[in-house]
Amino acid sequence: MLDLALDLLITALVIGVALWTIRTRDDFAAIVGFVAYGLLLTLAWARLAAYDVALTEAAIGGGVTGVILLRASVRLKPVTTARTPIGVRVLVGLLCAVISAGLAAVVLLPVSPPPSLAADVRSHLASTGLGNPIAGVLMAYRALDTFLETVVVLLALFGAWSLTPDRAWGGRPGAPIPTASFGPLPLFGRLLIPIGVVIGIYIVWVGADAPGGKFQGATILAAMWILAMMAGLTEAPPIGRWRLRLLLAAGPIVFVAVGVAGIPLAGSFLAYPEALAKPLILLIEVALTLSIAATLGLLVAGPPETAPGTEL
C-alpha cells in the first residue's frame, strides 16, 4: 500500500512536471522543468526495477541532455511565441487524448500471460560469459543494434560538425558554457574529476555482471571531460586532429573487427567463440567506452567556432 502511494506520488510529479514544461511561456523555465522530468523518470525506472535503464536515464536522459539544453539556453535569445487559436488547440488536444486513450487501453488490457523473452535470455546467457542479462542482449543477441547505435552516435557528431562555419573547419570547439570558467569551478573540477573517472570506469567494469555498462560509464567520463572544459582545465581538441579521429572511430572499428572475425571463428558475423566470448566483449566495451565518451563530450562542446591556428 505504501509502495503504491509512493508510485502514485512519483507518477503525479512526472505528469505535473511534464505539463508544466509544455505550458510555461518561458523557454528557460521549460528547460529546467525538463531536467527535473529526467530525474523523476530515473526514480520511475528504479521503481520498475530497471536499474540499468535508471542509470542511463540519469546519466543521459537527464544529465547530458540537460547540459546541452542549458548550453542552448545560454547561446539563444529567449523567444516568446504567440499562442495558437483555441479551436486548433482543442482539436489537437482531442487527437492527442485519443492516442493516449488507445495506449491506456493497451496498458489496461494486457495479453496474458505477458509476452517475455526473459527465459530465452536466461537460457543462452551462460554461453556469453556475462552475468548481466541486459549486457547479454546488447552485446550478443542484439549486437547488431548496438553496433549500429555506435555508428549513429558518431554520425550525430559528424552531423553537428557539418554545421561548422566553413572558416572554422578543423578548429577547436569552444567551452560548452563559457561563462562558468571562474571562481571555485577549477578547484571543484580538480577534486571531482579523478573520482568521476574512477566511478565511470567502475560502472563500465561491473556492467558485465551487474547494473552498469559502457553507455552509462562513458557518459560519466564524458561529463568529467565536459567539466574540465568548462572549468578551463583543458581545451577541446581541434577536430582535424588525426589522433582524435582515431579515438572516435576506435570503438566501431574494434566492434566490426571482432564481428568479422566471428565469421570464420564462430560461424557468424558478430558471433563470439564461446571460450573467448567474455574477453572479446570486454575488449569491445573498453574501445566503445573511450569512443562514446569522446563523442558525447564533443557533441556537448558543439562544432568549432574559430579557425584552426587562431586559438592561443
Place this chain on the structure above:
Amino acid sequence: MTPGLMATTPGGLLLVLAVVVPVIGILALWLVRWRAIEWVAIATLAINLVVSLATLQAVRASDASLVYLVGGWMPPLGLALRADGIAAVMMVMTGAIVAVTALYARGQFGFDPHGPERRRPMVFWTMLLAITGALNLIFVGEDLFNLYVALELLTFAAVPLVSLDGSRDTLAAALRYLVFALAGSVLYLLGVAVVYGAYGTLDLVVLAEMRGADGALLLAIALMTAGLIAKTALFPLHLWLPPAHAGAPAAASAILSALVVKGSFFLILGLWFDLLPPGLGAIGANGLGMLGAGAVIVGSVLALRQERLKLLVAYSTVAQIGYLFLVFPLATGSEAASPFASLAWTGGVLQLLAHAFAKAAMFMAAGLVYEAIGHDRIAGFKGLGRIAPITVLTMTLASVSLMGLPPSGGFSAKWLMLSAALGEGAWWWAVVILAGGLLAAGYVFRILVPAFSTPEAPAERKYPVAPVRECAALVLAVIAILIGFLPLAPWPLLAIGRIAQVSP
C-alpha cells in the same frame, strides 16, 4: 515456427556486407589522407553495387529470400536480415543511383586534393555512404527495432546534406525536416513498443505467423504508419520536403528525393502487406490512397506554379510519391492470388524505380543547368538546348518518364496501375492517375518549351561542365526509360519470398 524460414541461407553473408561495407567506408573516410577521400568513397560504393547485384542474382537463382541470422541467434531473441525479391531490387536501385551520383559529385564542393581539408566534401561523402548503409539495412532488416535504428541513421545522414550549403534558408529547411523526421521516428517507436507488449517479438516473420485481428496490432500499425508518412512526406505532411530538397546541392537533392523518402515508404509497404491481417486493411488502404491522390493533385498544381527549376522538381516529388500510395487500395482490392501477384504491386514498384532514376537525373540536370547559366529561373531558360544539349536531353528523357509517356518506366508503372484500377472497377483512381499525368505534362513542358526555343540573342555558357557529369545524369535518365521495356505484366521477381506469402 517454420524452420525453413529461419536459417542462414547460402549467400546470406551478402546482406551483412551490404550494411557493414558502407560503415567501414565511413570510418576509413575520416582516417585516410584528405586527398584520398573521394577514392575511398567511390571504391566503397563500387563494392556496394557489386554486393547488391550479387544479392539480386542470388535471390533470382534460388527463387527464395536470402536470410542471415546475425551472431547465429534465432529470432525472436536474435536479429535476422532478409532480402526478398523486392528488397534485392531496391538494393540494386540504391547501389546504382548512389554510384552514379558519386561520379557526378566527384571534384565538387570545392574539393581540392592539394589544399587543406574542407567541410563540404567531408560531410557529403560521409553522409552519402551513411545513407547507402542505412537504406540497405532498411531493405534487409527484419526486426522492427533494428529498422528504427536504421531510420535514425538515415535521418542523421540526410539532415546534414540538406544544410550542406550552410545558408540561413537551408539551415531552416534542415531543422524543419529534422523536426518532422524525429516526430515520425518517435511515433514509429511507439508502435514498436505496442507490438512488443502484445507479441513479445519484433521480428517480422515471427509476427506474421502470430498476427491476429487484435486492437493492439491495429493501433501499432496506425502509429508506425503515421510516423513513416511524416518521413515519406505524404500529403498533407509534405511541407518540409520542397524547401529541404530544393535547397540542398544537386547531388544531395538527387539522393534525398530519389532514395531517402523511399526508405520509409518501403517500411510502410512491409507493415501493410506482411503484417496487417488480410481483410482488415480495406478502409485504411483507401485512406492512404486518398492521401496519395491528394498528393498527386496538390503536388502537381504547386509544381506548375514554381518559378525555380529545383523547387519545381521538388514539388514534383511530392506528386510522384502520391502515386506510390495508390498501391494500397489497388493491390488489396485486386482479385489476384496474392497482392504480390497483382498488376498494382508491380506497377507501384515500377513507379518507385522509375521515379528514383528519373528524379535523380532531373535534379542532377537542374544542378548542371545552374552551373551552365548561373541561375535556375525557368523564365530564363531560352536557348538552353543550344548551350547544354546533353543536359536538356537528360531533362527531356526524365520528363517523359515523369509524365508517363511511352516508352518509359513511368509509363509502364502508370499503365499497370491504370489497368488495375479499371480491372477492379475503381475508376476514380484511374481519373487521379490520368489527371496527374496531364498536370505533370504541364509542368515539364514549362521547362522544356523554353529550353528548346531559339533565343533572340544567342545565350552563352557561363561555366564549363565536365562531360562525365553530364553523362552521369544522362545514364540515369536512360535507365528510367529502359525500365519501360520490362513486360507489362506482374513481375515474378517482386513476389519472391514475401513474408506474408510464405507464412500463411
Place this chain on the structure above:
Amino acid sequence: MTTIVTLFSAVAICAGIIFFLAGTVGLLRFPDSLTRLHALTKADNLGLGLIILGLLPLSGSFSTALKLVLIWALVQLAGATAAQLIARLARPSGRGK
C-alpha cells in the same frame, strides 16, 4: 539493540526531511537569489547529511555505507560549487531570478 538503532534512523531521517521541507519553503518564499541559496544549501548540507546518517546503520555492509558517505561528500562539493557560482552571478545584478 535493533529497536534503538531503528529509532535512531527514523529520528535522523525525519529530521533530514524537515530540513529539506524547510529548505523548499525557503526557496519558494524568500525574496532574492542569495537568501534562497542560503535556504537550499542548508537543506543540502544538513538534510541530506541527517538522512544519510540515518541510513548508515540500515545499510548492512561497510561498502554500502562507504558509498553513502561518498554520495554525501560529492553532493556537498557540488552544492557548494554551484552555490558559489550562482551567488557570483546573482551579486552584480543585485536582483533575484
Place this chain on the structure above:
Amino acid sequence: MSLAPIDAATLYGLTGAVLVGIGLYGIVLHEGFIRRLLAFNLLGGGVFLLFGVIARRGAGAGFSGDPVPQALVITGVVVAFCATALAITLIERLAAEDDANDGDGSS
C-alpha cells in the same frame, strides 16, 4: 484478456500513455524549435516508460524484468540524446545566422 491489476506497472504504463499525449500536443502546437524539441523528449520519455512497463510485466526466469525491452530503451535513450544534440546545434547555428543577418524575424 482481462483488466490489468492496479499495480506499479499499470500505474507507470498509464503515466507513459499520458506523457505521450502531452508530448505530442507540444510537438504539434509549439512554434519555437527548442520547445518542440523538449516536447519530443517528453514524448520519448513516455514511449520508453511503456517499454519499461512491458519489461516489468515480463519479469521471469529470475530477472526483475524482461531484459530485451530494457536493452531497447538504453539504445533508444542514447539515440534520442544524439537527435537532441544534433537539433540543438542546428537551432543554435540558425540563431547565429539570424543574428548575423540582423534577424529578419522569422522563427
